[in-house]
Amino acid sequence: MLFFFCLINKSLLAIIIRTIFEELEKEVISTELIQLPDVHIKPCRITQGKDRLACIGKDNCVFKDDDFYEIFEKIKEADGLILGSPVYGVDIGVYALSFVRWFMSEKPDQILSQVRLAPSKVDEQAGILLMNSKQEMATIALTLHAKQPKRGMIAYDKGYIEIYEYPRACKAVITYTEDNHQEMIECGDTKDALYYEITDMEQTILTNENVMHLDFTYDVMDMMSQIRESWGLKYPEEM
Incomplete structure (x- = not known):
């Protein structure tokens, strides 16, 4: 069974992704939609003070005080990954x-x-x-x-x-x-x-x-x- 994962802001794109997921689920493909506004992810601390380069050589972030660690574990386990970003209004401006x-x-x-x-x-x-x-x-x-x-x-x-x-x-x-x-x-x-x-x-x-x-x-x-x-x-x- 395939696992699809999506990082996406709340927008029209979320509706599009859900439509895609509906078709995937008809083929018995498991999906999960994660929207960035709904999770808590701190700025990367890899360049700061005593934590500088702390993640080098690791397969995930060494800090577990926000949602990134769990999300990245899901990314590693997924067979497929969909990343989405909304298009802002005032397109040509x-x-x-x-x-x-x-x-x-x-x-x-x-x-x-x-x-x-x-x-x-x-x-x-x-x-x-x-x-x-x-x-x-x-x-x-x-x-x-x-x-x-x-x-x-x-x-x-x-x-x-x-x-x-x-x-x-x-x-x-x-x-x-x-x-x-x-x-x-x-x-x-x-x-x-x-x-x-x-x-x-x-x-x-x-x-x-x-x-x-x-x-x-x-x-x-x-x-x-x-x-x-x-x-x-x-x-x-x-x-």
């Missing part, structure tokens, strides 16, 4: 909002937007205007189908910066408006973008340095929640 947050000195506290939803309720086209308490402003134009460059522009008093392929950018052009001369900056390679993200994640875990800027991630999630609410988009569990 997350990259642009992240881009904006990187260049604003603080999180926007005023957000206005318009959206055109596809029949599936995905945000097919959107315009978003943001401003923070320091009067810094950003304008975002997004579309799934129209052909437009993936370009971000940051404007200053004496020039502007254009960043191309901004979700996975490796090139930027600075234009100095006083004499219109340009400077090109190139760094990394677009095809290695995922590798850079993984490297940052590993460095954050090993050194506790905030190279991933998780504070920006929280800000972007908060902005997306505000925009989603203004569009009337709700997850099934919010109904």
Whole structure:
């Protein structure tokens, strides 16, 4: 008998997984659904003080004061494993909002937007205007189908910066408006973008340095929640 295990947040995806499980159980395949909001898992302590590298060479976490030990034992015993993660609302906006947050000195506290939803309720086209308490402003134009460059522009008093392929950018052009001369900056390679993200994640875990800027991630999630609410988009569990 097979055993399937799933880690998943409460979302529409949970409904999908349960539907899959129903079909598996018809074939006499045992299943178990575990949702992360329902369990208690502490942050990894492998990099902290006297516990540093404590789990190296072990087949499970050496700490048993949360739910991870038991969950990982189930993972090891399972014949199959399904991992699920929900897709956040404001589907096409997350990259642009992240881009904006990187260049604003603080999180926007005023957000206005318009959206055109596809029949599936995905945000097919959107315009978003943001401003923070320091009067810094950003304008975002997004579309799934129209052909437009993936370009971000940051404007200053004496020039502007254009960043191309901004979700996975490796090139930027600075234009100095006083004499219109340009400077090109190139760094990394677009095809290695995922590798850079993984490297940052590993460095954050090993050194506790905030190279991933998780504070920006929280800000972007908060902005997306505000925009989603203004569009009337709700997850099934919010109904």
